[in-house]
Amino acid sequence: MDVIHSVAELRARLYNERQVALVPTMGNLHDGHIELIQIAKPRAACLVASIFVNRLQFGPTEDFDRYPRTLAADCERLAQAGCNVVFAPDEQEVYPEPQEYTVDPCLIQDVLEGAFRPGHFRGVATVVLKLFNMVQPQIAIFGKKDYQQYLVLRDMVKQLALPIEIIPADTVRAADGLALSSRNTYLNDLERSEAPALYQQLHTMVQALRKGHRNFADLEKAASAALETRGWKVDYIAIRRQLDLMEPDSHARALVVLAAARLGRTRLIDNLEVELI
Ligand code: PAF
Secondary structure: OEEEOOHHHHHHHHOOOOOEEEEEEOOOOOHHHHHHHHHHHHHOOEEEEEEOOOHHHOOOOOOOOOOOOOHHHHHHHHHHHOOOEEEOOOHHHHOOOOOOOOOOOHHHHHOOHHHHOOOHHHHHHHHHHHHHHHHOOOEEEEEHHHHHHHHHHHHHHHHOOOOOEEEEEOOOEOOOOOEOOHHHHHOOHHHHHHOHHHHHHHHHHHHHHHOOOOOHHHHHHHHHHHHHHOOOEEEEEEEEEOOOOOOOOOOOOEEEEEEEEEEOOEEEEEEEEEEOO
16 A cells, blocks of 8 residues: 555556556545545545545534544555555645635535535535646545535536546444544543433434424424433534525425534434435
8 A cells, every 4th residue: 555645646557558447635544534435445446545634623612632633543544455455645745835726616515514614615626626637536535524515516416527426324323322533532432322322312302203203393302402401512403405504495306404502522424314104
């Protein structure tokens, strides 16, 4: 496995590759990332994972500085998983000058995560477009744990006519239901044992929807109250259309229940898709 830090070296390494898959990451890899690698592997002759903690997608009070940087351990895991190239540029390589040209994902960037993290999806879309231009993959894999991010990037590729197939990957969970996330490492033991409650609330909402409950606002309020009683600070719990994360009417069938909530200093997000019949 080659570990490459510059775009020039990357271009030279990939020059003769015809079917490249990219798994973009910010490092501190867990089994969820390795699952993305496994999904990519049979689809590509050359598998590239990028590792870059992207300042542009963090708000001024967010965890950019303390985000775990674990390049050596990440490379070990990627080599074991069969990755061919790790692209780990530094900030100067990705942003050699102030980034004045950006990608604005329009409506979807103002709801849910976007409402609580202004500018976040502009930062994500901009860096992913740059990574796409640097790596020039035919395929890119994104986890549905970051559901809104996946939709933003899927639509960016479609609307900007990028010749890249975006493949979504299901969320990988711990045995107790907690969605795997690099930020789970921030949780202390007590918080870690409480953390699956977020998934449990989403699961309860999905069951209620399947049983025919259609008062979305009531379901959202009940789940939010249940978490707040346990000491969580809820940013949002929302039932939305899978298509575009807009509010569903009572006839909508393909739904997703999304949540973001804080446990101590850690902000967790999760979601569950549900198809109603
Ligand atoms: O999901 C992530 O890890 C990041 O948002 C991404 C897609 C690598 C862009 O920095």
